[in-house]
Amino acid sequence: MTIKTATDSGQKSVNNSFRTDVWANFMRWGRKLVRNPFALVGSLIQPVIFLILFLEVFGQVMTDAVSRGSGTIVYESFLLPAIVIMVSLTGAATSGTELLDDINYGIFEKVLVSPMNRAGIFLGKTLAEMTMVTVQIVIILVLGWLFGATFATGVWGGLVIIGIGIVFAGWYVGFSIIVALLTRDSGATVLFTSLLVFPLLFLSSAFLPVETLPGWIQIVSSVNPVTYGVDATRALIITGWSWDVILSNLAVLIGLDLVFGAIAVRMLTQASGTDVA
Numbered sequence: 001m002t003i004k005t006a007t008d009s010g011q012k013s014v015n016n017s018f019r020t021d022v023w024a025n026f027m028r029w030g031r032k033l034v035r036n037p038f039a040l041v042g043s044l045i046q047p048v049i050f051l052i053l054f055l056e057v058f059g060q061v062m063t064d065a066v067s068r069g070s071g072t073i074v075y076e077s078f079l080l081p082a083i084v085i086m087v088s089l090t091g092a093a094t095s096g097t098e099l100l101d102d103i104n105y106g107i108f109e110k111v112l113v114s115p116m117n118r119a120g121i122f123l124g125k126t127l128a129e130m131t132m133v134t135v136q137i138v139i140i141l142v143l144g145w146l147f148g149a150t151f152a153t154g155v156w157g158g159l160v161i162i163g164i165g166i167v168f169a170g171w172y173v174g175f176s177i178i179v180a181l182l183t184r185d186s187g188a189t190v191l192f193t194s195l196l197v198f199p200l201l202f203l204s205s206a207f208l209p210v211e212t213l214p215g216w217i218q219i220v221s222s223v224n225p226v227t228y229g230v231d232a233t234r235a236l237i238i239t240g241w242s243w244d245v246i247l248s249n250l251a252v253l254i255g256l257d258l259v260f261g262a263i264a265v266r267m268l269t270q271a272s273g274t275d276v277a
Contacts, residue, residue, distance in 0.1 A: 021117045025124025030131060032098070044136050047086045048143065054079055054207070055147055073238060080144040081161075081233035082206035085226055087140050088165045089200065091133040092172035093193040095125065096180025100189060122265045126173050130166045137165045149237065157236040160246070164236075167253045168229040174260030181267045200226045205234075228252045 055076060141158055151157050172193075180189045201207070203217055204226035210218050221227045232249035235242040 018117050018120050021120030022124045022127070025116075025121050026127045027124075029098070029125050029128035032128075044087065044090075044139065046090055047083050047136075047140060050086060051079065051083045051140070051143060051147070074148060074150070076144065076147050076149040077237050078234070079207070080141070080149045081230045081237055082201065083140050083144065084137055084161060084165050084233055085168055085206065085229040086197065086201060087136045088133055088169035088229070089172055089197045089226075090194075091136055092129055092169040093176055093197065094190065095129055095173045096176035096178075096189040096193060097186045099125070099177055100180050100184065100186045103184070104186075119265050122174075122177070122261065122268060125177075126170060126261070129173050130169060133166060133169045134162055137162050151237055152240045153236045157241075161233050161236055164229060164232050164246075164250060164253070167250060167257060168225070171225060171253065171256035171260045174257070174264040177264045178260065178267060181264075200224060204230060206230050225253065225256055 141161065145151070153160070176189065176193045179192055180186075183189055183192075203220045204224045205221055206226055210221050210227070213221065228249040232246050232253075235245040239245070
């Protein structure tokens with residue numbers, strides 16, 4: 001009986017250890033984000049500018065284009081999913097540079113020699129980033145509603161949209177960390193991950209229906225993660241509870257999260273103080 005209790009206690013301790021690692025990293029990165037309000041506001045600036053400029057400058061023209069002259073789809077509703085995904089991209093793009101700050105200050109090396117679970121390190125950091133992205137998406141949804149966007153699925157659809165934005169951001173957090181660990185340079189990481197946002201957005205279904213785009217862009221769009229995020233979000237805003245569209249696109253995003261997350265965790269595991277520049 002004593003042996004069984006010890007074994008059970010040991011198993012419980014291991015499980016608690018992983019949860020503790022996740023929680024500790026979540027709190028550490030969360031505090032850093034709270035103490036740096038520019039992290040929240042800075043990555044919101046571009047999406048808000050895009051939302052206002054596209055609606056004010058191209059609003060009527062785009063409404064005619066997306067509705068093919070029928071006037072049934074307002075561009076506010078069509079554009080909002082693109083801005084939500086843009087928020088997810090810009091919010092997740094800084095993950096790698098924050099990790100490099102840890103490397104440069106020697107904090108990351110101390111984490112590596114600790115008994116912390118590498119998956120717990122990655123998951124804790126990702127959850128902190130997702131919390132910030134959630135706040136940003138809520139702000140954008142409210143702004144979109146104030147500008148005239150309508151939600152076919154109501155408040156519940158808005159909550160699902162937040163979930164899609166979080167899932168979408170997950171793969172880009174992993175990608176940003178991968179780039180950071182490969183380059184070991186903050187400038188190169190932020191430049192690459194930030195500049196990639198615009199090709200990803202414009203070579204997708206973000207701003208116009210795919211069928212209106214040139215053929216080569218349609219091909220790129222079919223393998224572009226932004227298209228899957230935008231299409232799932234747009235269904236909730238314009239079409240309604242189209243579960244076949246929502247779930248199929250969401251499945252692709254979850255697959256990307258698993259792939260990029262696994263690569264990021266593997267690289268974190270292989271990292272060592274000797275490779276830190």
